Structure formats: structure tokens, C-alpha cells
Amino acid sequence: MPKKRNHLTVPLTIGEVHTGLLLTSAAVPVDTAVELLAIVPGGSVRTRQRPIRYAWSPEVLTGVDCSAPLADGGGVRIVGTPATRVSLTDGHIVQAGTYAIFRHDSAGRRRPWSHYLAQPGVLEVLGKASEESLSTGFLRGPSAPTDLDLGGVNVRALASIQRSDYLDHTPPFRSRGTQLRWSAESSDGEQDIAFTLSADGLRTVRLRAPEPDPRALADFCAHLALHDWLLSTLLDLVDRAVARSRPAAELIGILRPGIDHLVHAWMPAAHVSGTLDRIWQELDVRSGFSLQWQKTVERIRDQLSLGLIEALQPSTEPPSPESA
Numbered sequence: 001m002p003k004k005r006n007h008l009t010v011p012l013t014i015g016e017v018h019t020g021l022l023l024t025s026a027a028v029p030v031d032t033a034v035e036l037l038a039i040v041p042g043g044s045v046r047t048r049q050r051p052i053r054y055a056w057s058p059e060v061l062t063g064v065d066c067s068a069p070l071a072d073g074g075g076v077r078i079v080g081t082p083a084t085r086v087s088l089t090d091g092h093i094v095q096a097g098t099y100a101i102f103r104h105d106s107a108g109r110r111r112p113w114s115h116y117l118a119q120p121g122v123l124e125v126l127g128k129a130s131e132e133s134l135s136t137g138f139l140r141g142p143s144a145p146t147d148l149d150l151g152g153v154n155v156r157a158l159a160s161i162q163r164s165d166y167l168d169h170t171p172p173f174r175s176r177g178t179q180l181r182w183s184a185e186s187s188d189g190e191q192d193i194a195f196t197l198s199a200d201g202l203r204t205v206r207l208r209a210p211e212p213d214p215r216a217l218a219d220f221c222a223h224l225a226l227h228d229w230l231l232s233t234l235l236d237l238v239d240r241a242v243a244r245s246r247p248a249a250e251l252i253g254i255l256r257p258g259i260d261h262l263v264h265a266w267m268p269a270a271h272v273s274g275t276l277d278r279i280w281q282e283l284d285v286r287s288g289f290s291l292q293w294q295k296t297v298e299r300i301r302d303q304l305s306l307g308l309i310e311a312l313q314p315s316t317e318p319p320s321p322e323s324a
Helices: 030-036 113-117 131-140 150-162 214-242 248-265 274-287 289-312
Strands: 012-021 046-048 054-056 064-069 075-080 083-089 093-104 122-125 178-186 192-197 203-209
Touching: 012 131, 012 150, 012 214, 030 046, 030 054, 064 122, 064 131, 083 150, 083 214, 093 150, 093 214, 131 178, 131 203, 150 178, 178 214, 192 274, 203 214, 203 274, 214 248, 214 274, 214 289, 248 289, 274 289
Parallel strands: 093 122, 178 203
Antiparallel strands: 012 093, 012 178, 046 054, 054 083, 064 075, 075 122, 083 093, 192 203
């Protein structure tokens, strides 16, 4: 029987992404996006215009000294500085993503904070735990107040953005935010991805890929979270619109935000690292993301066309006695 591994043998990166609609009635321009994302004094907010407007903040480090939940229900002490970045896509889709890479501390003891600050985005494991146990425990989520909670870091980061006076706090339509928790093991050539949607709405991703850069892995998962949110939000709009028979004007009013704010943002794999492009394509085919998106957009356009035809048709009802 092979000996059970108690230490990390391959790099393991973990993270969490929260995605939602910015609380403002219209997409913010580039200069406002830069002001919103200037969350680090002296830090530089980066932007790009192609193929879609995108802006992202500098990374913010959060010092943690807590427990990492393990697969068997136990825990191991971890200390370090997960990195958080907030981004805006097309001026109205906001994301907060926090990630860290696990490393074992050979000394097995707590060091001064200066040691951890010199290793941004790293969590040192002060005990015995395999990548399998750490990954499974993290994806399951915190079960005690002392457990690692990257979601809480994201919630605070998003709250600081959404409270800004630059926003009018009147979104153009109702939507729900999504939460995606992920882990990624670096491998030599082997690739695999498992995407799961649980009953409570949590998305989990377990990834194995030949990509050693934790930032590239975090970008990949943020891109996946963005497209999952787009699809989920578009489906919610359609469900609300067709849940019951509605007048044409009301139907158009519910569906129009999908065309105005969501459809043009669908650009799968536009910003995925070359080493991760194939695994994105495999996930897309396996999950049917793009196929479902295309069919949903077609359905919305058909409904809008029918609604417009109905609205333009003259009334066939007989005149009332008062108008006779």
C-alpha cells in the first residue's frame, strides 16, 4: 500500500470569486472606473478597451492566521497574505477575487509578519496536510469562525465599491450575485476540470493544469465566473419574463436589459492564458455554456420580435358603447 502523503507534493492554488451587477443605472466611464478601483493608496488601476472595456485594481493583501479545513473534518494552521483584486467589466459587472498558493513551512512554526508580507499571495501550512485534503476541505467551505474564509474578504471588498458616492445605487434590473470557489493543482501536461453547481447556488471548480502562475489561474477562474454569471442572469431574465402571460410592453421591459447590458459581454476565452485555452474549450463543450447562451439569446430575440409585432397590431376588440 502506498504511503499516505502528508505534505504538498505539487503546487496548490485556491481562490474564490464573487460576481454581480454594479449598483448604478448606467455603465460607468473609464475615469469613474479608475476612481472606484483605486483601493490601494499609490497603486495603479489598469484598464483595457479591447475586445471589451475592462479595469482592475492593484492587489490588496489580507493577513490571515487561521485554520485550513481538511477533508477529514480536521484542520491545520495556516498563516499568510491572500491577494484580492476587484475588477469591472464593461463598466457595470463587478468582481472581487481572492487567491493564494499553499506552501509548507519547513520550520513548522509561526514567523514574524515581515516574513509573510514578503511573500504576497502565499499561505504557509504549519503542519501536515496533503494537497488532496487541503483542496477538498477548502472547496467544502469554512465550518468554524476560525477557518479560512476568502469569501468574507471578497464581501468586504465589494461592499467598499458598492457604497461609493460615484454610484447612484439604482441598477438597471434585478439580478443575483454568484460565488465561485476554486482550487487548482499544477501538473506536467495533465489537464482536467470539474465544475459543480450545488443546491445552495455555490459554484466549485477543481482544476488540474500545466500552469504554474497562480495569477493566471485566478484570471481563468474569474473569467469562468463572469461567464457563469452572465448565463445565469440571462436565464433569470427569461424565466421572469415567460413565467406568465404578459402584455407586450411588460415583456419587452423585462427582456430588454439582456440585450442592452449582457449579450455583448459574452466573450469566452478572450482573456484566458494560452496554457489554459484547451481546458476552457473542453469545459465549454462539456458544460454546454456557449450552446445554452446562444439558444437563450435566440429565445430572447424571438420573444422581443413577437412582443413588438403584438404591440404594433391594431386592436381587434369591438368599440365600447361610449365610443360608438
